[in-house]
Amino acid sequence: MTVGLQREKVGEDTFKGTDDKARVSGRGFSLSSLGAVYALIVILILWQVIGSMMDPIYISTPVLVYKNLYAMLFGQHQIWHDIAVSAVEMYVGLAIALVLGSVLGLLIGRSKVARSTLAPYINFLNATPIVITLPLMAIWVGVNQKARIIFIVILALWPVLLNVAAGCRNVSGRYTELGSSAGLTRFEMIRKIIVPGVLPYFLTGARISAGLVVIGVVVSEMEVSLVGLGYLLASYASGFQTAKLLAVFAISTSFGLVNVGVLTLISRKWAPWVATEKRGR
Amino acid sequence: MGAVDNGCLLEIKDIRKSFEGDKGKRNLILDDISLQVCKGEFVSILGASGCGKTTLLRIIDGLIESDSGEVILEGERVGPAQRRRMAFVFQDSNLLPWRSVQKNVELNLEAMKELSKAQRSERAIEALRLVGLEEVASRPPYQLSGGMQQRVGVARALARQPVVFLMDEPFGHLDNFTRERLQQEMSRLIERIGATVVFVTHDIDEAILLSDKIVLMRSNPGQVSRVLSVDLPRPRWKYNVRAHPTALALRESIVEELGLRIDDWEEVGGIQ
Numbered sequence: 140m141t142v143g144l145q146r147e148k149v150g151e152d153t154f155k156g157t158d159d160k161a162r163v164s165g166r167g168f169s170l171s172s173l174g175a176v177y178a179l180i181v182i183l184i185l186w187q188v189i190g191s192m193m194d195p196i197y198i199s200t201p202v203l204v205y206k207n208l209y210a211m212l213f214g215q216h217q218i219w220h221d222i223a224v225s226a227v228e229m230y231v232g233l234a235i236a237l238v239l240g241s242v243l244g245l246l247i248g249r250s251k252v253a254r255s256t257l258a259p260y261i262n263f264l265n266a267t268p269i270v271i272t273l274p275l276m277a278i279w280v281g282v283n284q285k286a287r288i289i290f291i292v293i294l295a296l297w298p299v300l301l302n303v304a305a306g307c308r309n310v311s312g313r314y315t316e317l318g319s320s321a322g323l324t325r326f327e328m329i330r331k332i333i334v335p336g337v338l339p340y341f342l343t344g345a346r347i348s349a350g351l352v353v354i355g356v357v358v359s360e361m362e363v364s365l366v367g368l369g370y371l372l373a374s375y376a377s378g379f380q381t382a383k384l385l386a387v388f389a390i391s392t393s394f395g396l397v398n399v400g401v402l403t404l405i406s407r408k409w410a411p412w413v414a415t416e417k418r419g420r
Numbered sequence: 421m422g423a424v425d426n427g428c429l430l431e432i433k434d435i436r437k438s439f440e441g442d443k444g445k446r447n448l449i450l451d452d453i454s455l456q457v458c459k460g461e462f463v464s465i466l467g468a469s470g471c472g473k474t475t476l477l478r479i480i481d482g483l484i485e486s487d488s489g490e491v492i493l494e495g496e497r498v499g500p501a502q503r504r505r506m507a508f509v510f511q512d513s514n515l516l517p518w519r520s521v522q523k524n525v526e527l528n529l530e531a532m533k534e535l536s537k538a539q540r541s542e543r544a545i546e547a548l549r550l551v552g553l554e555e556v557a558s559r560p561p562y563q564l565s566g567g568m569q570q571r572v573g574v575a576r577a578l579a580r581q582p583v584v585f586l587m588d589e590p591f592g593h594l595d596n597f598t599r600e601r602l603q604q605e606m607s608r609l610i611e612r613i614g615a616t617v618v619f620v621t622h623d624i625d626e627a628i629l630l631s632d633k634i635v636l637m638r639s640n641p642g643q644v645s646r647v648l649s650v651d652l653p654r655p656r657w658k659y660n661v662r663a664h665p666t667a668l669a670l671r672e673s674i675v676e677e678l679g680l681r682i683d684d685w686e687e688v689g690g691i692q
């Protein structure tokens with residue numbers, strides 16, 4: 140028997156090769172499987188066949204929707220201005236929501252005083268159907284971009300706030316004692332333990348918020364706007380222009396997919412241990 | 421402060437600690453705990469779950485404060501300077517997933533501003549070598565098995581080169597095979613580097629294998645019920661310690677003291 144300590148083998152197969160694929164589809168986001176593609180083709184064909192037998196104001200047809208979409212993006216009815224207005228509102232709103240949500244989340248997660256002071260209001264607001272604030276916003280702020288951005292922020296704030304607060308509490312028990320035993324200063328503790336520890340929680344919240352801002356921009360533009368994707372949706376809906384409506388719908392949905400997709404990729408890059416830990420347990 | 425040099429490195433005097441319990445009343449967890457740890461000694465604190473072992477260790481390391489009593493290291497009351505000379509090994513290895521194994525070990529050195537970056541990394545590698553893990557230094561910890569993670573936890577403490585190690589059931593969460601092997605490795609390592617260790621466990625055989633002295637703790641409130649010395653030759657091996665007459669006798673008296681006191685049984689409703 141030697142003095143040296145024996146070495147265990149690390150299970151190579153756990154994190155290489157085939158497993159990556161399982162991880163991607165496990166998140167329920169990609170349409171990579173062939174089955175899904177076939178299903179999509181079948182649905183489109185059925186839609187085309189059934190849609191052409193009916194008045195186009197009901198479900199329209201994929202071909203009509205495509206033609207309208209093309210016209211909106213590259214043809215005579217370009218709507219880039221509306222897309223740009225919506226995108227600006229959405230991303231400004233998202234940025235504010237992420238910053239504000241993180242700050243409030245950290246405050247509530249770290250400080251007992253802040254938690255007991257703010258928790259009742261936060262629970263109240265979180266339980267309120269936020270859409271009802273829209274008319275109020277229009278009265279207080281006016282029918283303008285500011286009102287819409289404020290609404291988007293209020294809608295998208297919660298996932299970040301609640302996740303960051305939960306992350307703080309999780310990090311507190313597990314890791315801060317470690318830092319404390321190592322003798323880290325308060326500042327080092329925040330920089331080296333709390334911020335990286337909370338990051339995956341922040342990203343989880345941010346992913347949900349990135350989906351919510353699309354809802355927020357569309358809903359607020361439907362109510363308090365004369366421009367933007369939401370406004371177009373509302374006016375096409377009232378004019379029974381179903382193909383156009385669905386084309387705008389497709390554009391809005393793409394924003395959601397792109398937002399969530401980008402944040403999923405960022406999470407996987409910045410916090411790869413989250414996926415691994417979940418699978419490991 | 422009159423430091424009486426009786427060869428004791430670490431002295432714990434009359435530690436009391438209570439926590440807020442249900443309905444606002446305070447639960448006394450530690451009741452006048454005193455013990456002494458000499459240089460190079462391996463002292464186990466052995467007691468049932470919930471008797472306050474972790475709390476005691478946290479008080480020694482200054483992670484929480486006691487209600488009264490004092491902890492004295494090398495003749496001085498424990499303050500920031502003393503805390504730097506102790507190293508804690510946690511029950512779950514608690515490795516930071518965003519740091520590589522080596523960076524996790526280095527975390528424990530980052531408050532030691534007198535060390536350069538190169539020195540920190542050198543010390544970390546050396547500590548990892550001691551536990552046989554220098555080859556996985558650049559891996560993220562979540563790719564390691566539970567046993568390896570726990571060894572990184574030990575390496576993290578080794579890197580500090582402390583005068584006292586505080587270990588809180590470091591093998592408690594491991595499966596039997598891994599635990600047995602790590603116990604044996606720990607025994608070798610400690611004999612080799614001559615470390616002073618306060619080791620918390622609820623495993624009687626583990627305590628006998630590793631310790632020079634066993635402090636038995638009673639629960640509710642946590643009190644020292646007896647201190648036993650383990651007069652077994654070193655180096656010790658699991659298989660020959662287990663059957664050694666001294667170990668058997670020791671085990672007998674520990675079981676009697678901790679497990680089979682009739683008044684304890686009555687408290688839990690007696691034997692039906």
Ligand SMILES: Nc1ncnc2c1ncn2[C@@H]1O[C@H](COP(=O)(O)OP(=O)(O)O)[C@@H](O)[C@H]1O
Nearest residue numbers: 439440449467468469470471472473474475476
């Ligand atoms: N921070 C705390 N607040 C309230 N009670 C605590 C706290 N930490 C520990 N306790 C209580 O103190 C007792 C002893 O806990 P602990 O020291 O973890 O025991 P052991 O490590 O021996 O299993 C337990 O009853 C536990 O519930």
Ligand SMILES: [Mg+2]
Nearest residue numbers: 473474588589
């Ligand atoms: Mg414990």
